[in-house]
Amino acid sequence: MVMATVSSMSSLNSHISRVVIRLESEMNYRSGQYVQVILKCGRSGYFSIASPEKTGRMIELHIADTRKPNGFLKKLKVSDSVAVVGPMGEAWLRSDNSKSVIVLAFGSGYSYARSILLTEANRNSDRRVSFYWAVRSENDFYERDILESLPKRISINLHLLNQESNSLSGIGALLTKLSYTHTCLADHDVYLVGKRDVCLFIRREICEKLGAKSERVYSDSF
Numbered sequence: 001m002v003m004a005t006v007s008s009m010s011s012l013n014s015h016i017s018r019v020v021i022r023l024e025s026e027m028n029y030r031s032g033q034y035v036q037v038i039l040k041c042g043r044s045g046y047f048s049i050a051s052p053e054k055t056g057r058m059i060e061l062h063i064a065d066t067r068k069p070n071g072f073l074k075k076l077k078v079s080d081s082v083a084v085v086g087p088m089g090e091a092w093l094r095s096d097n098s099k100s101v102i103v104l105a106f107g108s109g110y111s112y113a114r115s116i117l118l119t120e121a122n123r124n125s126d127r128r129v130s131f132y133w134a135v136r137s138e139n140d141f142y143e144r145d146i147l148e149s150l151p152k153r154i155s156i157n158l159h160l161l162n163q164e165s166n167s168l169s170g171i172g173a174l175l176t177k178l179s180y181t182h183t184c185l186a187d188h189d190v191y192l193v194g195k196r197d198v199c200l201f202i203r204r205e206i207c208e209k210l211g212a213k214s215e216r217v218y219s220d221s222f
Contacts (some may be wrong), residue, residue, distance in 0.1 A: 001038075002027065006080045012062060014032040015143040016108060017073060018050075019061045023084060031093040031119040032112055034220070035059070035086030045072045048193070049087065050111040052118035059084075062111035091191060093119060099189045099216070100128040104174075104202060106161075106194030107135055114143070116149065116191060121150050124220065130182065134161050134174050137147040161222040171198060175205055185212035192219035 007020040021037070029035075031053040038044040047061040065073045076082075093101075101120070105113040110133055114196050131154065135141060138160065144198045147156045159177065161170035182188070190212055192199040199221040206212040 001085045004082050004084045005060070005138065006076060006078050006082060009076070009078055014139060015065045015067070016062050016142065017065065019063050019076065021059050021082065021084065023057045023059065024143075026055055026057055027059065027084075027087065029053065029059075029087035031115040032091050033087035033089040033115075034112070035084050035088065037061070038083040038085065039072075039075055040081060041075065043072060043075060045123065046088075048109070048112035048115065050114045052115055052122055053093070062108065062114075064108045089220045091193070093191070094189055094218075095119075095123070097189075098125075098127055099187055100130070100187065101189050101191070102130045102132070102178070103187075103191045104132045104178075104193070105134070106198060107140065109193035110142075112193040113191070114146075117150060117154060118149075121154060126153060130157065130178075131155065132157045132159060132174060132178060134159040134170070136161050154156045171201060172205075175202065175209075178206075179210060182210065185210045188212065190217045192217065192221065194221060196221045 002023050002025055004021045004023045007022045007062055010018045012018050036044055036046050047178045049059050050062050051060040052154045063073050091125060100124055103113045117131055141158060150197055159174050185206055192202055203217045205216050
């Protein structure tokens with residue numbers, strides 16, 4: 001556990017805020033890992049590190065406003081002292097091979113994907129990366145300027161899901177879209193972030209229909 005201070009907070013869209021935390025000591029983390037943030041009141045939450053992979057004392061988190069009176073974000077303000085536990089998670093970016101990468105993120109899972117995308121963009125590599133971001137409203141997208149500035153070897157695919165909250169039909173449409181450009185995923189590393197049932201469904205579908213290797217599908221949701 002490392003003590004830290006909230007350095008800054010700013011809005012990214014109507015319900016997501018960028019929270020920059022200054023750690024009292026350096027943290028060595030990998031792209032795709034997450035931390036637990038503990039407030040003085042004892043309240044805690046788990047958040048993906050949105051910063052690219054590095055060792056340092058500053059980390060960026062993207063935290064959603066739950067709209068509840070006692071929501072985590074409402075209890076957080078600049079200059080607050082917090083405790084940070086981590087890094088945690090096994091769905092970090094594998095950089096020990098040249099396999100093409102697919103990242104599928106749902107909703108606020110963008111922060112997880114962001115770390116992977118920025119880390120890849122900073123590498124002297126020709127590895128192909130395909131990013132799919134699925135949300136329920138056009139207003140949920142943010143940082144489009146950053147996405148548009150990424151190297152051309154990183155393709156960006158934005159997708160609106162079916163508005164029926166319990167339906168997987170929108171997920172199926174996303175996978176159909178993916179299959180148009182990726183007919184076989186046997187030589188790909190795949191990273192998933194979202195609800196457990198959605199990630200399990202996607203893993204099953206891409207392994208059965210697109211030849212993905214289950215051991216090369218990474219997610220901390222399962």
